[in-house]
Amino acid sequence: MKVIGIETSCDETGVAIYDAEDGLVADLLYSQIDIHKRFGGVVPEMASRDHIRKTLPMISQALEIAGCTKDDIDAIAYTAGPGLVGALLVGASIAKSLAMAWQVPALGIHHMEAHLLAATMTPEPPQYPFVALLVSGGHTQLMECTAHSQYTLLGESVDDAAGEAFDKVAKMLGLGYPGGPEIARLAEQGDRKRFTFPRPMTNKPGLNFSFSGLKTYVLNTVNDIEAVSEQDIADIACAFQDAVVDTIRIKCGRALKQTGLNQLVIAGGVSANKQLREILNRENGFHLYYPAQSLCTDNGAMIAYAGYLRFIKGQADTLDINVRPRWPMNELEAM
Ligand SMILES: Nc1ncnc2c1ncn2[C@@H]1O[C@H](COP(=O)(O)OP(=O)(O)OP(=O)(O)O)[C@@H](O)[C@H]1O
Ligand SMILES: [Mg+2]
Known part of the structure; x- marks a missing residue:
């Protein structure tokens, strides 16, 4: 079975083909960053128009790379x-439209479930049940996953997502977009001892997150420095990353304790963060799983794979064109 996956939820066009026997046989990604960066954020209408330009040519190219035709x-x-x-x-x-023309089924995939499942695209995937931390540009959620498509939300961010906080702090520091990789790169040259930023919502019980106050703390720190130097920026980046990673470590530890589970899956763009992986790997008492670097941020591969897992169970949509800009994961169709 060969499944094409199409990702167009934000500012990346992803097209991939997942083959039941050979795995990923094509995986193409096009980022619209150059279009949006001069506006300081994603312009929705420009994103839609660019997806129109890119998606069909990328599907043709993916078929070519996979050495197959639409009939396969x-x-x-x-x-x-x-x-x-x-x-x-x-x-x-x-x-x-392609499903109708090619006479094959089509299925709408939940973007965050696909992020999560990207972490299971490995020879030794985690076995259900496990705790998942979805940590991306738009989401910071802790879930208890008892089976494929059975998710219980344990906690989430009450304001900014972690990735969004990385992006906004990077902007404050005059760094490029996306901010996560930029902050991670600069943090390596930072002096860890110079600043200690707060770990929001860790001194009272609960599994929710909040990154908005931390962002303001960074802004105040920047404003208190007279002429901000490159070393200041690196020191702030380091303290900010430490605070986010430490907060996540504390909350994940609590979620594992509360559920009594011993496997943690992290997924989404921020799960690419090297320090986050290292710190969580150093913790005892649970096994850590994360996606390959290329599968952390948006991509078509995770959509193709998430689709494959549902198609083999016989799921398919009608040809009606429905999308769900807001879609809680616990409303997903059971497997
Ligand atoms: N190494 C890194 N360290 C920290 N953050 C990172 C790193 N790499 C990417 N990110 C962050 O990940 C986010 C992008 O991830 P992703 O593509 O999963 O999010 P999204 O698709 O925009 O949001 P969502 O999936 O919630 O709809 C950005 O906020 C980016 O700054
Ligand atoms: Mg995403």
């Missing part, structure tokens, strides 16, 4: 939500 494709998976409504509609319209 058994099913089409696309991101149906959560995300930007216009961008999602582009992927959904293309997926459903």
